[in-house]
Amino acid sequence: MSTAGPGRDVPEAQIAVHWREEEYYYPPARFIGQANASDPGILRRFGEENFPECFREYADLLDWDAYWHTTLDTGNPPFWKWFVGGRLNACRNCVDRHLPTSRDKAAFIWVPEPETEPPRVLTYQELYVQVNEFAALLRDFCGIQQGDRVTFHMPMVPELPVCMLACARLGVVHSEVFGGFSGMACGDRLADSGSRVLVTMDGYHRAGKLSDHKAKADEAVQVADKLGQQVDKVLVWRRHPGQYVSQTPMVEGRDFFVDDLLPGYRGRRVEPESMPAEAPLFLMYSSGTTGRPKGAQHRTGGYLSYVAGTAKYYLDIHPEDTYWCAADIGWITGHSYIVYGPLALGTTSVLYEGAPTHPDAGRCWRIAERLGVNIFHTAPTTIRLLRKLGPDEPAKYDYHFKHLTTVGEPIEPEVWRWYHEAVGKGEAVIDDTWWLTETGGFLGATLPALQPMKPGSCGPGVLGIYPVIYDDEGNTVEPGSGRAGNVCIRNPWPSVLQTIWGQPERFVELYYGKYCRDRQSTDWRDWPFLCGDGAVQAADGYLRILGRIDDVINVAGHRLGTKELESACLTVAEVAEAAAVPVVDELRGRVVEMYVALNPGLEPGGELETKVARAVERQIGPIARPKKVWIVPDMPKTRSGKIMRRVIAGISNFADVGDTSTLANPEVVDAIRHLVQSRK
Numbered sequence: 223m224s225t226a227g228p229g230r231d232v233p234e235a236q237i238a239v240h241w242r243e244e245e246y247y248y249p250p251a252r253f254i255g256q257a258n259a260s261d262p263g264i265l266r267r268f269g270e271e272n273f274p275e276c277f278r279e280y281a282d283l284l285d286w287d288a289y290w291h292t293t294l295d296t297g298n299p300p301f302w303k304w305f306v307g308g309r310l311n312a313c314r315n316c317v318d319r320h321l322p323t324s325r326d327k328a329a330f331i332w333v334p335e336p337e338t339e340p341p342r343v344l345t346y347q348e349l350y351v352q353v354n355e356f357a358a359l360l361r362d363f364c365g366i367q368q369g370d371r372v373t374f375h376m377p378m379v380p381e382l383p384v385c386m387l388a389c390a391r392l393g394v395v396h397s398e399v400f401g402g403f404s405g406m407a408c409g410d411r412l413a414d415s416g417s418r419v420l421v422t423m424d425g426y427h428r429a430g431k432l433s434d435h436k437a438k439a440d441e442a443v444q445v446a447d448k449l450g451q452q453v454d455k456v457l458v459w460r461r462h463p464g465q466y467v468s469q470t471p472m473v474e475g476r477d478f479f480v481d482d483l484l485p486g487y488r489g490r491r492v493e494p495e496s497m498p499a500e501a502p503l504f505l506m507y508s509s510g511t512t513g514r515p516k517g518a519q520h521r522t523g524g525y526l527s528y529v530a531g532t533a534k535y536y537l538d539i540h541p542e543d544t545y546w547c548a549a550d551i552g553w554i555t556g557h558s559y560i561v562y563g564p565l566a567l568g569t570t571s572v573l574y575e576g577a578p579t580h581p582d583a584g585r586c587w588r589i590a591e592r593l594g595v596n597i598f599h600t601a602p603t604t605i606r607l608l609r610k611l612g613p614d615e616p617a618k619y620d621y622h623f624k625h626l627t628t629v630g631e632p633i634e635p636e637v638w639r640w641y642h643e644a645v646g647k648g649e650a651v652i653d654d655t656w657w658l659t660e661t662g663g664f665l666g667a668t669l670p671a672l673q674p675m676k677p678g679s680c681g682p683g684v685l686g687i688y689p690v691i692y693d694d695e696g697n698t699v700e701p702g703s704g705r706a707g708n709v710c711i712r713n714p715w716p717s718v719l720q721t722i723w724g725q726p727e728r729f730v731e732l733y734y735g736k737y738c739r740d741r742q743s744t745d746w747r748d749w750p751f752l753c754g755d756g757a758v759q760a761a762d763g764y765l766r767i768l769g770r771i772d773d774v775i776n777v778a779g780h781r782l783g784t785k786e787l788e789s790a791c792l793t794v795a796e797v798a799e800a801a802a803v804p805v806v807d808e809l810r811g812r813v814v815e816m817y818v819a820l821n822p823g824l825e826p827g828g829e830l831e832t833k834v835a836r837a838v839e840r841q842i843g844p845i846a847r848p849k850k851v852w853i854v855p856d857m858p859k860t861r862s863g864k865i866m867r868r869v870i871a872g873i874s875n876f877a878d879v880g881d882t883s884t885l886a887n888p889e890v891v892d893a894i895r896h897l898v899q900s901r902k
């Protein structure tokens with residue numbers, strides 16, 4: 223039986239979730255023998271008594287131009303400062319420093335779509351050359367300087383990490399907007415970040431279709447312009463240099479083909495800027511509760527240290543491994559665990575274009591076999607899909623994973639077991655990694671050689687992270703009590719967001735407002751970080767994450783704000799009110815259904831449902847397209863006029879709608895139930 227997901231009115235944590243407590247699974251001896259963290263002493267080194275100095279161990283994985291004098295400065299809470307006094311360059315740490323030993327080693331192996339196109343190898347030397355040339359172009363052609371922001375709207379091509387590293391080299395803050403997002407979403411983020419330059423691509427392939435991506439750039443620039451941000455230059459990479467695959471005209475004086483410009487920068491070298499540890503490295507926008515986009519601002523030294531350290535110990539990457547994180551670089555997972563963490567460790571990573579099920583459900587396993595991938599990182603939604611479409615596919619391929627990881631949403635124990643047995647062939651360790659855009663890196667996971675796996679739980683807090691569960695009043699919910707509450711992190715850590723770009727008050731309120739004990743206090747113990755998830759902690763400290771408690775719906779690992787979805791519906795003239803609710807879905811975990819009420823006097827009909835769905839897709843992107851749009855006579859509301867999403871979600875999921883006695887219009891509940899349940 224399905225259960226209702228989170229809505230504004232009901233923390234998902236409070237909904238009964240029936241989950242079997244599973245037995246433990248232990249890593250194979252072969253894995254333990256080779257693991258980066260196989261000595262339990264590491265758990266002691268990262269014990270609370272060694273906080274914050276324990277994080278030196280991560281920072282020491284990097285090359286610093288100047289060593290820091292203060293590991294953690296808590297003087298201006300909760301604007302924590304890490305490795306103060308230290309200077310470094312992220313690009314130099316990810317590229318230049320590997321050249322003496324690993325010049326000819328592959329940094330990326332890119333697998334394009336279609337599969338008939340051969341993989342392309344980018345060595346560390348080649349990455350170095352391309353990053354330098356593009357950095358020179360940004361600086362000299364676009365006039366971009368240290369501290370400026372540059373927005374990218376790029377698909378999964380090696381040019382994207384080149385752009386990111388070029389910015390990092392110059393001390394420029396990059397902001398990549400997920401390629402699947404609409405031109406409008408990109409425009410909002412361009413404006414919010416104050417970017418004068420947009421970097422995009424003409425088109426790309428996904429599941430057999432060529433997408434005209436440049437069209438979105440034109441819309442993005444217009445949207446930004448309306449919001450008061452002028453974009454002077456649009457740099458357009460061509461998917462096939464010299465051959466333009468978009469139907470959209472280039473705008474004279476504004477749009478430039480990167481492959482036309484680059485020859486002017488051939489062989490150019492740009493010195494990496496020595497940046498303060500606290501200098502912002504990038505922004506990553508995520509959905510928020512209200513209209514203005516929320517740009518999580520990540521710092522240079524703390525972030526890079528943390529993603530390098532966690533990639534080393536949790537992804538267990540060794541120099542000789544071939545690692546593949548099948549996420550999109552447009553999300554934080556890709557930033558931390560495709561680009562920055564793995565490159566800081568000098569890893570060979572696979573990048574791929576397209577979809578995991580195209581041309582068939584064997585694509586991932588063919589890639590793993592062909593390239594000798596031995597560590598694979600993906601999301602539960604992909605695992606569910608591959609399990610459904612090709613349960614026996616993995617057996618057909620000769621690959622050997624030692625380590626499999628998942629991220630983005632809870633993984634059901636049945637799905638976990640298929641991942642372990644069919645995909646991992648019983649040889650691999652599974653790591654369920656829980657974290658969020660704002661946290662920069664993992665929060666909950668198992669140290670793969672030292673802590674057993676437990677399907678359905680991500681594991682305890684990772685090294686140096688001390689989670690706690692609070693009830694709404696701020697009382698601690700004891701591990702093993704079986705009660706759910708709001709999971710918080712008691713301590714600061716090096717990759718926690720610095721702030722929300724341009725909105726410091728919102729930053730303080732959103733993450734610290736609820737449980738801060740004393741706003742004057744400079745003791746970090748008074749400032750627990752609110753993650754926004756409901757969770758249950760078992761007696762062994764393992765966390766079972768139940769889902770978001772705020773106005774966010776997690777669809778296949780992508781966070782969508784209910785407000786954003788609803789605002790998109792209201793752009794349709796006929797729509798008076800809208801409510802977005804999550805509905806349980808076998809493959810995607812959760813999907814969105816939209817409930818809309820029309821303006822007085824209007825009747826349903828004339829393909830209005832399609833119009834609403836299209837509006838959402840246009841405003842946000844195809845991932846947000848509602849699975850279903852229901853036109854209802856009215857919304858269930860409180861007496862103060864607040865739409866009760868919880869009630870609608872209950873109906874939609876055939877679950878309990880809870881108490882409806884406080885509604886202003888209780889009769890509408892039956893009307894909606896009749897309409898919806900008779901048609902599902």
Ligand code: WT7
Pocket residue numbers: 508554555628629630631632633654655656657658659660680753754755767768769770776779780781
């Ligand atoms: C939300 C954050 C951080 C990378 C991907 C998503 C959910 C994430 C897990 C997991 C259960 C998970 C949480 C979290 N989530 N990983 N392993 N188990 N839930 O980043 O878009 O910022 O979303 O994703 O609800 O709050 P994001």
